[in-house]
Amino acid sequence: MTAIFSPQWMQDWKSAINSSSEYHKHGKGWKDPLILKFSSGQENLPQKGVTGFWLDLYEGKCRAIRYANPADEANTPTVLSAGFDHWKSMIESGSDPLFLLMKGTISLEKGSLLKLTGQRNAAKALLKAASDITSDNHYAEPAHSLSNILTVATVAVERTAFSTTTKGLDFDSFPMQLFQKAKQLGIWNPSDIDFSKDKEQWQAFSELEKNVLMHLTGMFVAGEEAVTLDLLPLIMTVAEEGRIEEEIFLTSFLWEEAKHTEFFARFLKEVTGGHINMQHFHGPAYKSLFYEELHEALNRLKTDKSPESQLRASVTYNLIVEGTLAETGYEAYFNMLTEQDILPGLREGIGHLKRDESRHIAFGLYFIKRLISAHPHLNDLLEQEAGRLLHKAIDVVNEIFDPHPEMPFGLDRGWYIEYASSQFSKRIAKLTS
Ligand SMILES: [Fe+2]
Numbered sequence: 001m002t003a004i005f006s007p008q009w010m011q012d013w014k015s016a017i018n019s020s021s022e023y024h025k026h027g028k029g030w031k032d033p034l035i036l037k038f039s040s041g042q043e044n045l046p047q048k049g050v051t052g053f054w055l056d057l058y059e060g061k062c063r064a065i066r067y068a069n070p071a072d073e074a075n076t077p078t079v080l081s082a083g084f085d086h087w088k089s090m091i092e093s094g095s096d097p098l099f100l101l102m103k104g105t106i107s108l109e110k111g112s113l114l115k116l117t118g119q120r121n122a123a124k125a126l127l128k129a130a131s132d133i134t135s136d137n138h139y140a141e142p143a144h145s146l147s148n149i150l151t152v153a154t155v156a157v158e159r160t161a162f163s164t165t166t167k168g169l170d171f172d173s174f175p176m177q178l179f180q181k182a183k184q185l186g187i188w189n190p191s192d193i194d195f196s197k198d199k200e201q202w203q204a205f206s207e208l209e210k211n212v213l214m215h216l217t218g219m220f221v222a223g224e225e226a227v228t229l230d231l232l233p234l235i236m237t238v239a240e241e242g243r244i245e246e247e248i249f250l251t252s253f254l255w256e257e258a259k260h261t262e263f264f265a266r267f268l269k270e271v272t273g274g275h276i277n278m279q280h281f282h283g284p285a286y287k288s289l290f291y292e293e294l295h296e297a298l299n300r301l302k303t304d305k306s307p308e309s310q311l312r313a314s315v316t317y318n319l320i321v322e323g324t325l326a327e328t329g330y331e332a333y334f335n336m337l338t339e340q341d342i343l344p345g346l347r348e349g350i351g352h353l354k355r356d357e358s359r360h361i362a363f364g365l366y367f368i369k370r371l372i373s374a375h376p377h378l379n380d381l382l383e384q385e386a387g388r389l390l391h392k393a394i395d396v397v398n399e400i401f402d403p404h405p406e407m408p409f410g411l412d413r414g415w416y417i418e419y420a421s422s423q424f425s426k427r428i429a430k431l432t433s
Pocket residue numbers: 224227256257260357
């Protein structure tokens with residue numbers, strides 16, 4: 001095996017990339033050179049005065065790899081940087097580059113995040129090619145992989161006393177603080193929202209505008225139904241563990257998800273002209289997340305209440321479905337309705353809904369943090385699951401835009417990807433700090 005980062009290693013890497021059918025398949029569409037820069041530790045490279053690697057990538061092939069020098073940066077559209085040790089360990093372990101970018105281990109110094117997310121599978125194949133020539137241990141299953149979750153036994157908790165008659169309710173706890181907020185801010189009635197203006201305006205929209213609004217609403221309403229249907233196993237889990245403060249907050253959580261479902265269903269019924277079958281708005285990535293991943297992760301808790309299963313449920317539900325997809329979708333929808341000054345009833349409801357969701361996400365972060373504090377080894381599982389599901393979330397965003405080459409109302413794919421990525425990154429930073 002040649003020494004890592006040596007000139008021979010670069011040539012081996014180039015050959016490995018060109019032999020990779022995965023890179024050939026996913027790298028099509030990328031035509032620009034790229035620099036992988038060392039933000040620190042350059043002195044460990046075999047040659048002095050170089051800043052990193054310069055890769056000439058073109059349509060699924062690698063035409064050249066050489067050391068980069070400072071002058072290259074001006075002519076190279078994309079520059080990604082990380083410390084020497086980070087590049088080395090991510091190549092040796094075969095980590096997911098998209099997740100490392102979101103986590104901040106890799107920084108995008110120059111270039112388009114939207115373009116990079118479109119090439120995330122190509123980036124994975126590039127790193128795998130490097131990993132293949134570097135280590136015999138590449139792409140090893142993390143210690144706490146999903147297959148291991150299956151073997152963890154369910155924890156049964158015996159009731160010996162009640163909180164209220166021993167230590168008392170912990171009113172200062174975070175879930176109880178969220179419950180106080182829910183009682184103040186979560187009291188809104190979807191039935192009170194006036195849709196009369198929305199109904200009038202709907203008639204005047206073009207077919208394309210109606211189709212895009214139906215597409216978005218068809219994703220939101222089913223998403224709200226899914227989270228309403230799937231939350232119960234998590235509530236049962238905290239109840240069985242005697243965590244009364246968390247359960248108290250979760251009663252408001254479930255009630256709010258039910259109201260969100262009712263709200264969108266009412267909009268469809270009263271504004272868009274009645275119920276129609278909207279299943280065709282759910283693409284493969286949407287189905288994978290909302291029909292399979294979410295349902296499976298939450299329902300596993302019925303038979304397996306291990307910390308691993310709880311973590312997986314909350315990462316899927318709170319971090320990805322609510323914290324990455326719903327939050328981005330509602331923020332974009334709300335801003336668009338405000339800027340265009342349309343559909344006031346829909347806008348009013350989404351305003352309420354956004355506030356409700358921020359409490360749900362805050363609870364999820366608290367819940368994940370609590371699990372990791374008690375079981376530090378779960379950090380690996382958090383990174384693995386969050387990274388894996390992030391790819392699906394990005395695919396869901398692309399499924400919104402792909403069918404509509406001319407997107408009305410100023411909706412912008414780049415904005416969606418940027419916003420979702422920054423929310424995801426902030427949360428991962430909080431959870432792993
Ligand atoms: Fe919701």
